[in-house]
Amino acid sequence: MIESLLVANRGEIARRIIRTAKRLGVRAIVVHSEADAGLPFVAEADEAVCVGPANPAQSYRNVEAILAAAKSTGAQAIHPGYGFLSENAEFARTVAASGLVWVGPGADAITAMGDKINARNLMAAAGVPVAPGTTEPAADLDAAVVAAAGIGYPVMVKAAAGGGGMGMGVATDEAALRTEYDKVRAFAERMFGDGSVLIERYFPRVxxxxxxxxxxxxxxxxxxxxxxxxxxxxxxxxxxxxxxxxxxxxxxxxxxxxxxxxxxxxxxxxxxxxxxxxxxxxxxxxxxxxxxxxxxxxxxxxxxxxxxxxxxxxxxxxxxxxxxxxxxxxxxxxxxxxxxxxxxxxxxxxxxxxxxxxxxxxxxxxxxxxxxxxxxxxxxxxxxxxxxxxxxxxxxxxxxxxxxxxxxxxxxxxxxxxxxxxxxxxxxxxxxxxxxxxxxxxxxxxxxxxxxxxx
Known part of the structure; x- marks a missing residue:
């Protein structure tokens, strides 16, 4: 068993991981933002390091600061919890390359499943049922219209790189599709840095x-x-x-x-x-x-x-x-x-x-x-x-x-x-x-x- 663990997260999930780590005799280290300094997970850890201001980009998503905290505290492993950097394949690779243990799936698996279209195609090839939908991104609005006509309305318009229920819209006809496609694409580019859009059959009651x-x-x-x-x-x-x-x-x-x-x-x-x-x-x-x-x-x-x-x-x-x-x-x-x-x-x-x-x-x-x-x-x-x-x-x-x-x-x-x-x-x-x-x-x-x- 690893002997020391840095939790790269906050709040309830950080406390949850700390609880198990302590029961197993694993030294629990946390990072935190300035805004979270007074929260219970900081007090309950064996060691805590402030990694930046409240803005998550400057703290809980600050890869350099988190790795520096791991190095300075002698952490052996990093547990990312959920959210923040937990499904960031590049972070997982960087952790491993730094000689630390990544408590999660390998970076290749994260990459394979991070894109919804690629994930759908992999699952279909493995014999896992997938809903009718596109096997490649709808490159533009015209491509989305053609795809939706083939799939049949209503359709779900999804950000291919999205997650957590974000970047999704429902279109019941072509007029709605034209509105939702532009909306989802703009959201995806802004939130995920990837405007790829997936068109998939929408089931009204599931x-x-x-x-x-x-x-x-x-x-x-x-x-x-x-x-x-x-x-x-x-x-x-x-x-x-x-x-x-x-x-x-x-x-x-x-x-x-x-x-x-x-x-x-x-x-x-x-x-x-x-x-x-x-x-x-x-x-x-x-x-x-x-x-x-x-x-x-x-x-x-x-x-x-x-x-x-x-x-x-x-x-x-x-x-x-x-x-x-x-x-x-x-x-x-x-x-x-x-x-x-x-x-x-x-x-x-x-x-x-x-x-x-x-x-x-x-x-x-x-x-x-x-x-x-x-x-x-x-x-x-x-x-x-x-x-x-x-x-x-x-x-x-x-x-x-x-x-x-x-x-x-x-x-x-x-x-x-x-x-x-x-x-x-x-x-x-x-x-x-x-x-x-x-x-x-x-x-x-x-x-x-x-x-x-x-x-």
Whole structure:
């Protein structure tokens, strides 16, 4: 096992990684911005280095400053968490070239999966189902129009280099396509430095289901079940649960096998997630007819996911520990041939945003009282007295609950939401109280449009 680890991230995920590192006897080092100097993750680390001002480009994305911090503190390895530099292939290569251990997949795998079109083509070649779409970027508007006509409306217009639900638009006809193409292309150039655009069939009602994979040190790729991620706002997740209430045993077998093939196709090592769109088995869905259980590859996230704790509960593993073991060349703590899920887990993302329009509302935290009890876990980035600043993501904490079945997990989630006290910044806890009483959600028969139907 590596002996010292630099966490190139902040907030709740930094605290989460520190917790496992300390349990394993690994010295935990963090970098932080000037704005985050007073946050818990800085105090909880064995050593902390300020790498720049609040602007992420000058701190958490400042490669030179992070590598200098690793060198000055004697860190052996770097864990990037999620966001920031976690899926930056060049950073991964630079870390390795500097003689440090990269806690994540190899740079080649990150590169292969970083472009949506290239990823789609690789997956199709590996026998993983992909939705009808372009096999190369739509070079201009005319090419996009021709592609959409061949695919059939409605279509999704996507930034090929995008991620995290950003850089996407839906076109129901050619007029809408002309508007969305220009909008997505401009956004992609501005945000990702790459204006390449993918045109793909859009399914009006789908579920977002993903599979947790782990590429082991011995070369094998294993799947640790699926997570349901269909409760979303602006194509970004708010709630995740495992197992998915939509996935039958037969579909689960196909999903997990496809995810393993996806990982094997790029020689995947460490933790990753294969995201898919599932066409629900409903009569009002456009796409495959009633009785079908079709799924399509969406993208691969070459890092640890925000929602990894629900998998940890259901499979009884510490995914951060498994990441460190893979990076150290060690065998996993579990038997890859005897993986079996138990119970049900749900994660709620507690954000500093209003519960109606989901607009950010940073501020000073006056009250912060976390819920406790059986099957309740809170991964938080803040405590009372801290300030949620506008410089970073609005995520304040993750409330994770588990139970023997879905009904028990929902009951525990209700109680935990009711007892979670946050005052100061805006907070979306009232939304979760509403969701946990929503008949559509309680039935398990919901899709990515559920939040819109609640509003």
């Amino acid at each position: 579920r977002h289901v993903e599979v947790q994979i782990l590429g082991l040190a011995d070369g094998r790729v294993v799947a640790l079940g699926e997570r349901e991620c269909s409760v979303q706002r602006r194509n970004q997740k708010l709630v995740e649960e495992s197992p998915s209430p939509a996935v039958s045993p037969e579909l689960r077998e196909r999903l997990l096998a496809a995810a393993v093939r996806a990982g094997e196709a790029v020689g995947y090592r460490n933790a990753g997630t294969v995201e898919c769109l599932l066409v629900p088995n409903r009569r009002d869905v456009e796409g495959p007819g009633p009785g079908s259980e079709e799924f399509f590859f969406l993208e691969m996230n070459t890092r640890l996911q925000v929602e990894h704790p629900v998998t940890e509960y259901v499979y009884g593993v510490d995914l951060v520990e498994e990441q460190l073991r893979v990076a150290s060349g060690l065998a996993p703590t579990f038997d890859p041939d005897a993986l079996a899920p138990r119970g049900h887990a749900i994660e709620l993302r507690i954000n500093a945003e209003d519960p109606k329009r989901f607009l950010p509302g940073p501020g000073v935290i006056r009250t912060w009282n976390e819920p406790t009890g059986e099957g309740v876990r809170v991964d938080s980035g803040y405590v009372a007295g801290n300030t949620v600043t506008p410089f970073y993501d609005s995520l304040m904490a993750k409330l994770i609950v588990s139970g023997g079945d879905r009904a028990e997990a929902v009951e525990r989630a209700r109680a935990a939401v009711a007892s979670f006290e946050i005052a100061g910044p805006k907070c979306n806890l009232p939304f979760f109280a509403e969701l946990l009483e929503n008949e559509e959600f309680l039935s398990g028969d919901y899709d990515t449009g559920i939040v819109g139907r609640m509003r």
